[in-house]
Amino acid sequence: xxxxxxxxxxxxxxxxxxxxxxxxxxxxxxxxxxxxxxxxxxxxxxxxxxxxxxxxxxxxxxxxxxxxxxxxxxxxxxxxxxxxxxxxxxxxxxxxxxxxxxxxxxxxxxxxxxxxxxxxxxxxxxxxxxxxxxxxxxxxxxxxxxxxxxxxxxxxxxxxxxxxxxxxxxxxxxxxxxxxxxxxxxxxxxxxxxxxxxxxxxxxxxxxxxxxxxxxxxxxxxxxxxxxxxxxxxxxxxxxxxxxxxxxxxxxxxxxxxxxxxxxxxxxxxxxxxxxxxxxxxxxxxxxxxxxxxxxx
Numbered sequence: 001x002x003x004x005x006x007x008x009x010x011x012x013x014x015x016x017x018x019x020x021x022x023x024x025x026x027x028x029x030x031x032x033x034x035x036x037x038x039x040x041x042x043x044x045x046x047x048x049x050x051x052x053x054x055x056x057x058x059x060x061x062x063x064x065x066x067x068x069x070x071x072x073x074x075x076x077x078x079x080x081x082x083x084x085x086x087x088x089x090x091x092x093x094x095x096x097x098x099x100x101x102x103x104x105x106x107x108x109x110x111x112x113x114x115x116x117x118x119x120x121x122x123x124x125x126x127x128x129x130x131x132x133x134x135x136x137x138x139x140x141x142x143x144x145x146x147x148x149x150x151x152x153x154x155x156x157x158x159x160x161x162x163x164x165x166x167x168x169x170x171x172x173x174x175x176x177x178x179x180x181x182x183x184x185x186x187x188x189x190x191x192x193x194x195x196x197x198x199x200x201x202x203x204x205x206x207x208x209x210x211x212x213x214x215x216x217x218x219x220x221x222x223x224x225x226x227x228x229x230x231x232x233x234x235x236x237x238x239x240x241x242x243x244x245x246x247x248x249x250x251x252x253x254x255x256x257x258x259x260x261x262x263x264x265x266x267x268x269x270x271x272x273x274x275x276x277x278x279x280x281x282x283x284x285x286x287x288x289x290x291x292x293x294x295x296x297x
Contacts, residue, residue: 002018002022002086002089002090003015003018003019005089006018011163011184013163013235017078017082018082018085018086021078021079021082021083022082022083022086024048024079025044025079025082025083028044028047028048029041029043029044033086033087033090033095033096034095034096036087036100037100038100038101038102040100041080041083041100041101041102042102042120045076045080045120045121047070048070048071048075048076048079049070049071049073049076050070051070073121073122076121077120077121080101080120080121083101084099084101087099087100087101101120102120104119104120127261128255128257128258128261129253129258129261130258130261130262130265130266131156131251131253131254131258131259131262135249135251135254136156136262138249138250138251139152139242139245139246139249139251139254140152140153141249142245142246142248142249143241143245144245145206145210145224146202146203146205146206146209146210147206147210147211147221147224148241148245149202149206150199150202150203150205150206150221151165151221151238151241152242152259153196153198153199153202154168154180154195154199155256155259155260155263156259156260156262156263157195157196157198157199157263158180158193158194158195158196158199158263158280159193159260159263159264159267159280159281160180160182160193160260161185161186161256161257161260161282162235162238162256162257162260163235164182164184164185164282165221165238165256166219166221166232166233166234166235166238167182167183167184167219168180168182168219168220168221169183169218169219169220170218170219170220171218172220173200173203173220174192175200175203175204178194178195178196178197178200179192179193179194179195180192180193180195180199181193182282185282186282186283189282191279191282193280194280203220207220210224211224212224212229212230214230215230215231216230216231217230217231217232219232219233221233223237238256239256242254242255242256260281263280264277264280264281267280
């Protein structure tokens, strides 16, 4: 029921991620929703960070000398957000009395500063790595199809997210004005993005020579061979393309997010106003956007 509710508000990938996170939470906690308590949530956090099951609900220390066996703090925080949303939905329906996910741990300042408690999960905010021009050239040279070159160009020259690239439809390509229309951006925001001629050249070559004429979808980027030929390319398929190209190019990094961040960083370094970069990125506000260097750096 909750996933059906999410499906009306979020993109399919978000719903799939939520389904997986809830499955993980249920498997670790092992209780029906109405029996879950804050102690179970705290034990879940520890189990995720250490890779070990909780023992009688007690918190276990994380080994500081080596890498934790569990998942990253960012993943734990995302899962807690999904779990909290799930329980808020159940509470609104009257199925549970309260959300068992604590907002934070109380401190001695709690009385004078309500809501200023210690976060359940601390996450170090790290800037995504960016690619140098030489690395971009090496990666592009290692791509084997016009389709793949067009997808990479959309990210590294237009700053598109992976999901936005995969969501492009044929009618969204405005070649005459060198613009790409993003119909389903993050948060449901639409935008029109100026795009380099290199992207449209690669896209035209792909559409003319590679895209199956009998493709059963209006999505631009589709599978080129195999049993799924002509069907929309998946996020996993895109990652596999990049992983293989990265290996051939001898690069140790070049994710979709890094390609996008490379574009936004270069635009800022070239003198584009921060507000314009945020509009290109598709963020609702400057505060919501990526950490970018100030002009001139």
